[in-house]
Amino acid sequence: MKNVKGIEVSIALAESVRLCRFEAISAYPITPQTHIVEHLSELVADGDLEAEFITIESEHSAISSCIGASAAGARTFTSTSSQGLALMHEILFIASALRLPIVMAVVNRALSAPLSIWNDHGDVMAERDTGWIQLFCENGQEAVDFMIIATRFAEDRRVLLPVMVCLDGFILSHVVEPVVFPAQEPVDAFLPSYEPLYTLHPDRPLTMGAFGMPEIYAEARYAQENALIDSREVIKEVMRDFGNKFGREYRIVECYNCEKADTVFVAMGSMNENIMTAVDELKSQGKEAGLVKLRLFRPFPSDELVEALTGKKRIIVIDRAMPAGAMNGPVFSEISSLANIRGIDAVLSNYLVGIGGRDVKPEEFIDIYREALAQTSSFVKDAKTNYRMVGVRE
């Protein structure tokens, strides 16, 4: 019988960390990540999870101690949000370059100022070039399942890279949902204990993070980049294997109602549920719209997107982060670059929604759809920006 629980997504994710048998956890509390680490500290204190829980004075130190724990061979977890992720910034590059398979739940929250504890993707978008794999969860079930999937492919010898499992702060992290929990035995079978390639151990002395002279730095970074790009196939393989074992198969790019629709949304995270509601509502009115869910942002799933987007007439890209002087939002920039390089001849439009926790309702996606239908070119003439900020008062 299935073990289904009505549970807060943060607690569910922490329970998934327990199922994955993480051995080292180091984190500093920050809203809205707090419930995840609070529950983990309880699990460790109660003896339900045999892990070292390192309480520490900042996120910079938290990720630094995670690097130490992972380098020593422990399965290592951390979690943060917003300014906490920003404080980790310089160390994130080191975790990926040292090829340490740390798994981090990023509970997405807007960056200050003004101080906001609510959701947008500004925090994780600022870290998209750190060499980490980035997965985006749509609901609580994905948060639980992606922890197991991410831990497995992160530790795969063909990958050995850290992973951010992103979930929208409050909108997803604090919602109570029915979640199916796998039993411990199949998780253990799917996720054997971590066998590191290299560890810091006196029996076999080695150096991690050595000086890289100009003669070797480019080769070292190119090797890392290749590992990140090649991880895409391993991620797909692990997702397929998870589907076979647990009955829930995920794809890094997934289409909803795309077969008949020549206008499709592209979006990431929990808002995909509202977009699906909008797509269903449009369908009931006799209009066809599709949704292309982007579950993996780094490495960017270009081939899978080409397959999903080829032949579409209109592509509506939804961003949830400010472009900070760029022409468009970060997701749109990738999609428009892909469309140009791979010859996808569609009218592209870019909408910024949900900044700093502003609610985005299904009706707004219906409005966006109607507005995009009237657009005849990807270039928005007579406008200061090439994107439209939804719901901003002016």
Place this chain on the structure above:
Amino acid sequence: MAKPMEEYKWQELNVGCVVDEPGSASEYKTGNWRVQKPVWDDSKCIKCGVCWMFCPDAAIFQKKDGYFEANPDYCKGCGICARECWPGAITMMEL
């Protein structure tokens, strides 16, 4: 390293660029960074070893006769030895 650093292709590097051979730094010669070299006047040297202690690259060694010399493979010509030598036995010379 089994071969000079500039001969490695990216595919040949260890995962994470891990260095798994202890002492490999000695294979990297930094002496060609030098624009000046230390020259000892043994008539002033009292064999105290201050130059040997202060050399940040451990490039100075003591010869059998007790006087000191810099290994040209590793001496970067920083001049710390000449600055610290209180009897004034070391002069930095153009190459």
